[in-house]
Amino acid sequence: MAETLLKLTGITKEFPGVLALNKVQLDIKEAEVLALVGENGAGKSTLIKILTGALGGWSGEILWKGKPLKVNHPWEAQQAGISTIYQELTLCPDITVAENVFLGREPKKHGAIDWAKMNAMTAEVLEKLDVHVAPTEKVGRLTVATQQLIEIARALTMNAQLIIMDEPTSSLSEHEVSTLMRIVKDLKANGISVLYISHKFNEIFEISDRISVLRDGEYIGSVNTEDAKLDDVLVMMVGRTVNIRFKERTNKIGDVIFAVENLTTAGAFEDLSFELHEGEILGVSGLVGAGRTEMARAIFGIDKSDSGAITIGGKKLPMPRSPKEALKLGIGFLPEDRKEEGLVLLMSVQENSTLTALAKNRHNTVIHSKQERSLVEEYVKKLTIKTPSIEQLTRNLSGGNQQKVVIAKWLASESKILIFDEPTRGIDVGAKAEIYDLMNELVAQGYGIIMISSELPEVIGMSDRILVMHEGRSAGIFEKDAVTPEEIMSYATGADRN
Known part of the structure; x- marks a missing residue:
């Protein structure tokens, strides 16, 4: 019987107007992979912040190897042997990979940083992760997926006894996910415990020994993974039966409302052309680095394209030169990184929700606050946004x-x-179902949606047609009923050419 490494009892945390955690308990054994699941808002992130010393003002007890542990600062958690890989990247973009991996722990020689040793140690851990970048490369030049693997590399160099992984595969390709699964198994074999937080149940059932569930800030229970059934875990998570099957849409697909012709940005993508119909979801599939997000940014005017044109309402136009211009044309963009590019985090729910509609909620320079509040309250109710009030900071x-x-x-x-670029990235199964329902409702009302997704079931389940990209080019556009997941992956990897 493995010894208990970490035990939490009675963990309670309250924010103004919100009881985030209510007497939560959790235990992790030595050399165990424990999956922690729950809907967004269940309290997972709050619990992790408490455990890692990033959040104070809580009550309860943390036992580490049977002894009380006080963590008032992240450094204290690291000193105890707890390392965390957060969902939102914490890297410094303007310094090198090696400097990020050993930040604050740089090897020294004669009182100065031993750059050769640090680069060599970084190269060694990157090789284990199958990451092919130079230790001297600036992190800001790397893709989000590669940066995620750099976060993992940093944790592996800390010689931690417990590694917390918060949605570690949210930006990874299937190959990179396979590499991470191997790494987690190696960690367990070497006596290291892993607290694995994810909404991806295929990963959870592959990698974990037990599954613990939080719901609405409370501990619901734990089950042995080998004995667990997905439907039972979902019921524990949401307190109700969840239908995660994709619903068949019955709305009529109309005329072309948007078209892209010969869109090219050197080094990112080349000669992309497609059409979007009224009432249609056009899925975009491909591996990380295929140019999907870069294409979306060019269409929305964030990045400059070298050539190409769009057609809206039958009128051919040059590519938008800015998001403001795209917005005037009736184009909206939900970015992959919501915190960095989709929201102003220090503004309220109300202020963020109306950033694109200021003109219709103001007279001259004065905002009609009553009209604005009414609009936001309507969307909070419609989208079931859980917030104490619309004045809450996002x-x-x-x-x-x-x-x-x-x-x-x-x-x-x-x-x-x-x-919509990765619209359900890092979102629990209950919220996914709500967003799928919303997308179905939007296309029924005549919207056209371009949905970029790395999840094949989502692409096939939600799309009417699928654009597959490979290395910056279109590998084909397919009716969803005329292509299999295996065929999509074949086109996305370029294997079809062989």
């Missing part, structure tokens, strides 16, 4: 509710052409 909301605020912002803009 940084205090869970990831799923933050995503819903971004969607509210684009609904308020009345844009009919919506680009």
Whole structure:
């Protein structure tokens, strides 16, 4: 019987107007992979912040190897042997990979940083992770997926006894996910425990020994993974039966409302052309680095394209030169990174939700606050955004509710052409079902949606047609009923050419 490494009892944390955690308990054994699941807002992130010393003002007890542990600062958690890989990246973009991996722990020689040793140690851990970047490369030049692996590399160099992984695969390709699964198994074999937080049940059932469930800030229970059934875990999470099957849409697909012709940005993508119909969801699939997000940013005017044109309402136009110009054309963009690009975290739910609709809620320079409040309250109710009030700062909301605020912002803009880049990234199964229902409702009302997703079931389940990209080019556009997941992956990897 393995010894208990970490035990939490009676953990309680209250924010103004919100009981985030209510007498939560949790235990992790030595050399165990424990999956922690729950809907967004269940309290997972709050619990992790308490455990890692990032959040104070709580009550309860933490036992580490049977002895009380006080963590008032992240450094104290690291000193005890607890390392954390957060969902939101914590890297410094303007310094090198090696400097990020050993930040604050740089090897020294004669009182100075031993750069050769640090670069060599970094190269060694990167090789284990199958990451092919130089230790001297600036992190800001790397893709989000590669940065995620750099976070993992940093944790592995800390010689931790417990590694907390918060949605570690949210930006990874299937190959990179496989590599991470191997790493987790190696950690367990070497006596290291892993607290694995994810909404991806295929990963949870593959990698974990036990599954613990939080719901509405309370501990619901734990089950042995080998004895668990998915439906039972879902009921524990949401307190109700969840239908995660994709619903068949019956709305009529109309005329072309948007088209892209010969869109090219050197080094990112080349010669992309496609059409979007009224009432249609056009899925975009491909591996990380295929150019999907870069294409979306060019369409929305964030990044400059070298050539290409769009057609809206039968009128051919040059590519938008800015997001402001795209917004005027009726194009909305829900970005992959909601915190960095979709929201102003220090602004309220109300202020974020109406950023794209200021013109219709003001007279000259004065905002009609009553009209604005009414609009936001309508979207909070419609999207079931969990917030104490519309004055709540968006940084205090869970990831799923933050995503819903971004969607509210684009609904308020009345844009009919919506680009959703990874709309359910890091979102629990209950919130996913709600967003799928919302997307279905939008296309039934005549919206056209371009949905970029790394999850094949989502692409096939939600799309009417699927654009598959490979290395910056279109590998084909397929009716969803005429292509299998295996065929999509074949086109996305370029294997079809062989």
